[in-house]
Amino acid sequence: MKVLVPVKRVVDYNVKVRVKSDQTGVDIANVKMSMNPFDEIAVEEATRLKEKGAVAEVVAVSCGVAQCQETLRTAMAIGADRGVLVQTDAELQPLAVAKLLKALVDKEQPQLVILGKQAIDDDANQTGQMLAALLDWPQATFASKVELADGKATVTREVDGGLETLTLKLPAIITTDLRLNEPRYVTLPNIMKAKKKPLDTVTPEELGVDPAPRLKTLKVSEPPARKAGIKVADVAALVDKLKNEAKVV
Amino acid sequence: MTTLVIAEHDNAQLKGATLNAVAAAAKIGGDVHVLVAGANARAVADQAAQAAGVAKVLLADAPQLADGLAENVAAQVLAVASGYSHILFPATASGKNVAPRVAAKLDVAQISDIIGVESADTFQRPIYAGNAIATVQSADPVKVITVRTTGFDAVAAQGGSAAVEDVAAVADSGLSSFVGREVAKSDRPELAGARVVVSGGRGLGSAENFKILDPLADKLGAALGASRAAVDAGYAPNDWQVGQTGKIVAPQLYVAVGISGAIQHLAGMKDSKVIVAINKDAEAPIFGVADYGLVGDLFQVVPELTSAL
Numbered sequence: 160m161k162v163l164v165p166v167k168r169v170v171d172y173n174v175k176v177r178v179k180s181d182q183t184g185v186d187i188a189n190v191k192m193s194m195n196p197f198d199e200i201a202v203e204e205a206t207r208l209k210e211k212g213a214v215a216e217v218v219a220v221s222c223g224v225a226q227c228q229e230t231l232r233t234a235m236a237i238g239a240d241r242g243v244l245v246q247t248d249a250e251l252q253p254l255a256v257a258k259l260l261k262a263l264v265d266k267e268q269p270q271l272v273i274l275g276k277q278a279i280d281d282d283a284n285q286t287g288q289m290l291a292a293l294l295d296w297p298q299a300t301f302a303s304k305v306e307l308a309d310g311k312a313t314v315t316r317e318v319d320g321g322l323e324t325l326t327l328k329l330p331a332i333i334t335t336d337l338r339l340n341e342p343r344y345v346t347l348p349n350i351m352k353a354k355k356k357p358l359d360t361v362t363p364e365e366l367g368v369d370p371a372p373r374l375k376t377l378k379v380s381e382p383p384a385r386k387a388g389i390k391v392a393d394v395a396a397l398v399d400k401l402k403n404e405a406k407v408v
Numbered sequence: 409m410t411t412l413v414i415a416e417h418d419n420a421q422l423k424g425a426t427l428n429a430v431a432a433a434a435k436i437g438g439d440v441h442v443l444v445a446g447a448n449a450r451a452v453a454d455q456a457a458q459a460a461g462v463a464k465v466l467l468a469d470a471p472q473l474a475d476g477l478a479e480n481v482a483a484q485v486l487a488v489a490s491g492y493s494h495i496l497f498p499a500t501a502s503g504k505n506v507a508p509r510v511a512a513k514l515d516v517a518q519i520s521d522i523i524g525v526e527s528a529d530t531f532q533r534p535i536y537a538g539n540a541i542a543t544v545q546s547a548d549p550v551k552v553i554t555v556r557t558t559g560f561d562a563v564a565a566q567g568g569s570a571a572v573e574d575v576a577a578v579a580d581s582g583l584s585s586f587v588g589r590e591v592a593k594s595d596r597p598e599l600a601g602a603r604v605v606v607s608g609g610r611g612l613g614s615a616e617n618f619k620i621l622d623p624l625a626d627k628l629g630a631a632l633g634a635s636r637a638a639v640d641a642g643y644a645p646n647d648w649q650v651g652q653t654g655k656i657v658a659p660q661l662y663v664a665v666g667i668s669g670a671i672q673h674l675a676g677m678k679d680s681k682v683i684v685a686i687n688k689d690a691e692a693p694i695f696g697v698a699d700y701g702l703v704g705d706l707f708q709v710v711p712e713l714t715s716a717l
Contacts, residue, residue, distance in 0.1 A: 175671060176536045185540050197653075253508070254517050279652065282535055283520045288478065288508035297583035298478050300505050303646075313587065318501040319600070319655075320647055324587040325477070331584075337636065337653055338646055373517035377530065377543045385678065388699040390690075394712040397684065400700050405682045407604075407661040408628065408717060 160307075160329075161216045162205045163269040164239060165260055166198040168223060168230040169280040182378040194230045197275025199237070200335040203342040204305060205273050206238030213307045216240050218267060222251055222259050228358060235353035236345040242358040243267075247370060249363070253281075255370035257289035262366035264294060269330065271312065276301050276334040287334035297327040301336040409438035409528065411494040412466075414485060415456050416502060419446045419474060422455040424601045425498035427562035430459055432555040433496050434563065435525040439463040441492070442570075445484045445577075447474035453572045460564040470577030475586035476502050482509035483578040489514065492550065493528070499554035499656075500600075507554050516548035521656075523559030537652040537675035557600060558658035558679060592645050599648065602631035604661045607650055607677070610637035611666020611687065611706055618643045620707065621665060624714045633657065633677075635667045651676035666706050669694030686710065 170176055171191040179186050194202075208214040219234035221227040222245040231242035245259050264272065277284035291298035299305075299314035303322065306313045312327045317336045327333075345353075363370045391397045401408045411433040416423040426442070433440040441464045442456040453467040466488055472480050485506065489495060495510060497503030499521045511518035523541070524532035530545045531553065599605065606625045612618045618638070625632050634644035636651055650657055652675040662680035667673060669685070669692055677683070678697050685698035686709050695701040702709060 170536070172672070176539050178540050185536055252517060254512060254515075257512060277653070280536055281520075282537070282652065283518075284504050285508035285511070285518050285520060288505065289512035289518075291478075292482065292509040292512035295583075297581070298505075298509070299584070300478070301501060316501075317646055318589075321589065321591040321645075323475075323589040325584050326587055327584045328582075338640070373546065373548055374519065375545045375547070377545055379535070379540050379542050382534065382538060382541050382678075385683075385697050385699075388683070388695070388697070388701060390695065390701040390703060393704075394702070394709055394716050397700055397702050397713065398716045401661070401682070401684070405661075405699065407682050 160214050160271065161218065161267065161269040162208065162214050163218050163220060163264060163267060163272045164201050164205045164234065165220045165272070165274050165286070166202065166230050166234050167195040167278045168192050168221065168227045169195045169278055172196055172279055178379055178381045182380055184376070184379050192226070194233050195275050195278045197277060197335050199342040200337070200339050201273040201275050202234045202237045202239055203340050204335060207340065208307060209238065218243060218269065220245070220260065220263055222247070222256050224248055231358055232353050233345060235356045236349045237343060241356055244358065244360045245363060245366065246360050247363050249370050250372050251370055252372045252374060253283050253285035253289055254373060255368070256286050257293055258368045259363060259366055259370065260290050261293045262368055271330060272332050274332070274334045276336055287332050291332040296330050296332050298332040299325050299327055300334045302333050303336050303338045305333060305339070409493045410491065411436055411438055411440050411496060412489065412492040413440060413442045414495070414497045414503065414506070415442050415444045415452060416498050416500055417444065417446060417449060417452040419449045420451060422452050424562060425500050425557045426456065427459055427565060428557035428560045429496050429498040429555040430461055431560040431563045432522065432525060433494065434461045436494055436528055438493070441466060443468065443485065443488060445473045445481050447471050457570040457572050458566050458568050460567045462568050462570045465570050465572045466575045467572055468575050468577045472580035473577060477584050477586060478505045478509055479581035479583045480578060481506045482513065483581060485510045486513055487578050488575055494551045494553065497554045499556050503554050507552055511552035514550055514552065516550050516552055517546060518552045519544060519546060520554050521556045522553055523556050537671050538678065539671065556656060558656055592647055596625065597629065597631045599631040599633055599655050600657060602657070602659050604628045604630035605633045605657050605659045606630045606663045606665065607633035607635065607667060608638055608644065608665050609635035609667030610641060612638060612643055615643045620710050624710055627714055627717050635673050664694050664698070665710060667694055668692045669697065
């Protein structure tokens with residue numbers, strides 16, 4: 160069975176982004192970029208399924224600018240067998256990415272697509288569900304455990320108030336939550352090997368998809384700043400402040 | 409212009425998040441209808457009918473809707489969707505699961521986690537873990553939206569008198585099936601809606617030590633939360649996680665104990681009215697957002713604070 164793993168190049172999760180002064184967006188020039196953390200978990204899960212023998216091939220996919228090749232190489236260093244870049248400089252929103260991925264799924268015919276539950280830049284949490292809808296496949300979002308057997312996936316999901324378990328008929332879509340696994344560190348030999356793995360490039364036009372954004376961003380602004388707080392000396396002072404100044408207890 | 413709000417419920421009780429979504433719908437303007445999709449869920453529909461500002465409740469009642477499977481619920485929403493200009497879901501685990509599926513089927517963008525309504529087509533939403541607020545405009549004929557519940561004050565649960573209308577339930581998709589659910593039992597208030605939240609981080613050191621927060625939470629009538637570090641280390645269950653990828657809370661009082669204050673954690677709690685931080689590291693970023701900070705050993709401070717309250 161073949162697994163497709165979409166990965167996104169995003170601003171590194173440790174970077175505190177700044178809003179541009181003209182309010183057109185956040186400043187990502189010269190900022191460290193990395194693979195979206197949830198996507199790393201997705202690549203790791205696909206690789207583990209392959210190591211268990213449940214999966215034959217893992218294909219990593221990324222949509223975006225030419226530099227997304229680096230993200231694909233990282234996926235291949237973790238364990239993906241090959242990469243596909245849908246190259247475009249256009250702004251891509253989740254619906255457009257879902258359509259690009261659908262076109263690739265039609266071409267590659269995987270039995271499973273594993274995505275991250277959300278990207279830490281747009282925080283949308285949509286692409287996996289949208290892809291499932293476009294393909295009419297079942298979905299299991301926010302997965303913390305995945306088992307494949309007999310043409311079915313049994314997935315434990317993190318939901319409000321606890322966990323729930325579903326079985327999905329394959330082919331299916333799974334999106335990863337943080338606790339699904341701990342991605343391995345990529346080693347230097349694996350980085351070198353990844354450079355030799357195949358990486359194909361296609362364009363949205365070749366896939367017959369119009370990636371035009373549907374939502375227009377009118378402006379991006381700073382969140383309201385909190386006024387500076389104070390440090391109190393001891394518990395008595397804290398209780399006094401909470402009772403008499405903030406009046407919350 | 410009519411808005412459809414998808415109710416969040418457990419087939420017996422309407423969840424508070426629905427009332428926040430109704431509040432967002434009221435800001436958009438026009439009539440507000442609520443869809444209750446469930447099994448033996450008439451009591452939920454009756455509760456929704458009493459919510460202030462709700463004009464009509466649609467009830468789809470069938471066994472295949474019992475467990476909120478995305479395939480069936482999305483199909484149910486699509487079956488009643490014609491005529492609505494806006495379809496709103498609370499941005500809960502179930503809302504986030506279903507809304508994009510509905511949007512893709514309608515071939516429209518979905519707008520996630522709105523915290524403000526500027527007009528019927530323009531909304532505000534946080535991006536980059538809440539470090540920026542984007543104002544976005546949708547040109548799509550139908551707006552499919554998830555509503556960040558802490559962004560809108562809930563409408564009154566009583567006072568409305570909407571009619572409940574039965575609608576035909578869609579057939580089971582057969583694509584997925586429900587196996588089971590493990591619900592974490594708790595006598596404390598629900599984290600997302602609590603007035604006071606006491607949260608612990610890696611500084612607690614162990615699941616055993618985490619219990620030091622219980623008496624404090626009891627005294628404050630607080631829900632317990634945790635940072636990702638504490639959850640990953642196994643000190644606390646994962647549905648306690650507050651942050652970008654966990655729950656977003658905005659209580660009157662948030663007490664962060666032994667939490668350094670990573671960007672991802674702050675994204676989940678920085679809209680709290682009053683933030684108190686207790687940490688032994690005076691340089692911890694949490695002090696940058698705390699109204700009141702106390703530098704000290706939490707194992708001394710927390711019991712002292714509990715007895716002083």
